[in-house]
Amino acid sequence: MKANNYISNYCVIENNSVILNSGREFELQNGSFSEFAKAAYKNFNMEYPKFFKMDNLSKLAFLGSEIILKELVNQEENNNIALVFANRSSSLDTDVKYQNSIADKDNYFPSPAVFVYTLPNICIGEISIKYKLQSENAFFVFEEFNAGFITNYANLLLETNKAEKVLCGWVECYQENYKAVVYLVEKQGHTEHNEETVNTLYNK
Amino acid sequence: MKKNVYITDTNCVTPLGFDVVSNWDALLKGQSGIGLHEKLGMLESFYAAVIDSEQLDTAFSGISKDNHFTRLEKMLILALAPIIGQHKITNRTAFVFSTTKGNIRLLENENNPIEKAHLSALAKKISTFFGFVTEPIVVSNACVSGVLAIAVAKRMIQTGVYDNAFVLAGDEVSEFVLSGFNSFQAMSAMPCTPYDKERSGVTLGEATAAVYLTSDSDEVRQGDVKVVGDGAINDANHISGPSRTGEGLFRSIKSAFAESGLQTNVTDYISAHGTATLYNDEMEAIAFNRLGLQKVPVNSLKGYYGHTLGASGLLETVIAIESARKNQLIGSKGFSAMGVSQPIEVVAEKKAKEIKYFLKTASGFGGCNTAVLFEKVS
Numbered sequence: 001m002k003a004n005n006y007i008s009n010y011c012v013i014e015n016n017s018v019i020l021n022s023g024r025e026f027e028l029q030n031g032s033f034s035e036f037a038k039a040a041y042k043n044f045n046m047e048y049p050k051f052f053k054m055d056n057l058s059k060l061a062f063l064g065s066e067i068i069l070k071e072l073v074n075q076e077e078n079n080n081i082a083l084v085f086a087n088r089s090s091s092l093d094t095d096v097k098y099q100n101s102i103a104d105k106d107n108y109f110p111s112p113a114v115f116v117y118t119l120p121n122i123c124i125g126e127i128s129i130k131y132k133l134q135s136e137n138a139f140f141v142f143e144e145f146n147a148g149f150i151t152n153y154a155n156l157l158l159e160t161n162k163a164e165k166v167l168c169g170w171v172e173c174y175q176e177n178y179k180a181v182v183y184l185v186e187k188q189g190h191t192e193h194n195e196e197t198v199n200t201l202y203n204k
Numbered sequence: 205m206k207k208n209v210y211i212t213d214t215n216c217v218t219p220l221g222f223d224v225v226s227n228w229d230a231l232l233k234g235q236s237g238i239g240l241h242e243k244l245g246m247l248e249s250f251y252a253a254v255i256d257s258e259q260l261d262t263a264f265s266g267i268s269k270d271n272h273f274t275r276l277e278k279m280l281i282l283a284l285a286p287i288i289g290q291h292k293i294t295n296r297t298a299f300v301f302s303t304t305k306g307n308i309r310l311l312e313n314e315n316n317p318i319e320k321a322h323l324s325a326l327a328k329k330i331s332t333f334f335g336f337v338t339e340p341i342v343v344s345n346a347c348v349s350g351v352l353a354i355a356v357a358k359r360m361i362q363t364g365v366y367d368n369a370f371v372l373a374g375d376e377v378s379e380f381v382l383s384g385f386n387s388f389q390a391m392s393a394m395p396c397t398p399y400d401k402e403r404s405g406v407t408l409g410e411a412t413a414a415v416y417l418t419s420d421s422d423e424v425r426q427g428d429v430k431v432v433g434d435g436a437i438n439d440a441n442h443i444s445g446p447s448r449t450g451e452g453l454f455r456s457i458k459s460a461f462a463e464s465g466l467q468t469n470v471t472d473y474i475s476a477h478g479t480a481t482l483y484n485d486e487m488e489a490i491a492f493n494r495l496g497l498q499k500v501p502v503n504s505l506k507g508y509y510g511h512t513l514g515a516s517g518l519l520e521t522v523i524a525i526e527s528a529r530k531n532q533l534i535g536s537k538g539f540s541a542m543g544v545s546q547p548i549e550v551v552a553e554k555k556a557k558e559i560k561y562f563l564k565t566a567s568g569f570g571g572c573n574t575a576v577l578f579e580k581v582s
Contacts, residue, residue, distance in 0.1 A: 089322065099311040121346050124438070134440045156362060174318070
């Protein structure tokens with residue numbers, strides 16, 4: 001399949017720092033993921049109190065998406081931006097917390113607010129809600145970052161007119177190990193969208 | 205010119221039987237896999253559709269004597285084995301695996317390393333057993349996963365990367381999932397009754413299902429089905445409840461028809477999601493009405509199988525394909541009086557019906573929806 005699509009913007013979040021389109025935008029010297037996420041939220045002037053109800057996977061996916069989309073997307077318009085996300089640990093970060101809440105029968109407190117986050121696609125639901133993206137979405141799990149698959153899938157959505165743009169994301173999060181690589185694929189841009197360029201983003 | 209993609213082989217493993225034939229016979233007799241079960245975690249008793257472990261072990265021993273598989277893995281292998289034997293696995297064969305929770309029960313033992321509970325580890329184990337050479341593609345998109353996996357397989361074949369694909373789906377009843385749905389107060393005290401006036405929530409179930417998709421028309425026989433369109437569009441409304449207007453489902457179905465070039469009035473049958481929660485069933489009725497599909501026969505199979513989560517979309521597609529092959533609709537078990545505000549044509553009792561085009565739909569947490577449109581090959 002021939003594809004003439006481009007990566008127009010990207011954001012990489014790891015090691016308590018945020019890179020947006022090759023510039024380091026924000027860094028927190030010390031701190032847990034929770035502290036870093038809160039500091040990044042403030043730094044980028046996000047005004048979205050729902051953020052604080054999210055689990056860590058959703059916070060990570062939300063930060064990466066928000067940093068790219070907030071300047072680009074007019075929420076009043078109908079934006080056909082598909083969301084294609086993937087990771088290694090699914091929702092296990094929250095799954096373990098939920099399992100702990102039901103492990104002890106004398107201290108049993110299953111919470112619907114936690115249980116709902118025991119599905120990895122909830123994080124793309126959160127992004128969809130923020131930007132009113134009534135668009136194609138899918139969440140995949142791979143052992144390792146799979147640039148080939150995500151690239152082909154995104155190109156197909158564009159070529160079959162199922163989406164005008166595709167926001168792709170690798171959002172891995174388990175306990176304090178996390179990494180997000182989020183990028184927007186569209187018809188215009190500087191960087192050609194292919195497996196090699198996508199791998200380059202991941203390995204930056 | 206886009207490639208045509210067909211489903212030619214199907215199988216399923218459920219409390220009603222370990223192949224399509226036994227499931228079909230049980231459905232025609234109106235048998236349900238849902239039963240009352242005692243004590244799990246803090247639940248004194250609960251209704252669920254659970255596979256008998258002894259029967260499972262007996263059936264599995266016919267395939268492998270290997271004993272290092274989990275219960276879910278045995279269910280998965282048992283579903284895929286019969287259809288894989290007839291086909292050659294190559295480096296252009298995709299393995300698409302749908303699940304929401306996989307081997308989540310491994311978390312019950314704190315000594316298990318977390319990697320064992322990875323969905324990709326489960327996929328790899330199944331993949332290795334059958335000798336797939338491509339990287340497994342795991343779809344984990346809540347309750348639409350099983351039907352989305354069909355769309356993903358078909359789309360990836362259309363990219364030209366693969367010639368064919370095996371799609372496998374499975375989820376197991378666990379304390380994890382039971383307690384979670386219970387905490388949402390989403391569980392029905394009685395076996396679930398989709399679209400019925402008295403419905404009061406979900407009954408959970410477990411199952412596995414498998415299908416083979418191919419772009420090679422030489423492999424296609426009369427009665428097989430072609431995947432003619434699909435859509436998987438988010439409501440962008442709420443993470444734990446569907447859109448009141450059914451917007452995402454409406455758009456998913458529209459997208460499937462747009463791709464097919466067909467009008468919605470060709471639809472002969474809809475195999476819907478029908479979880480029997482108040483909001484889901486109501487939302488579906490609204491979406492179907494907005495599309496002018498309110499006169500099309502519709503059923504939910506949840507009254508037979510419960511909600512099998514990541515398996516449900518694929519399992520219900522396998523049964524819908526059987527309905528199309530036999531031109532026979534299955535009654536929507538548990539339905540007696542209309543319980544949604546918009547009129548829909550719920551199939552109350554099994555009946556003969558010529559089926560050429562049919563829809564499979566699903567909706568789930570995170571606001572996700574998927575619709576796939578099929579055409580029977582004649």
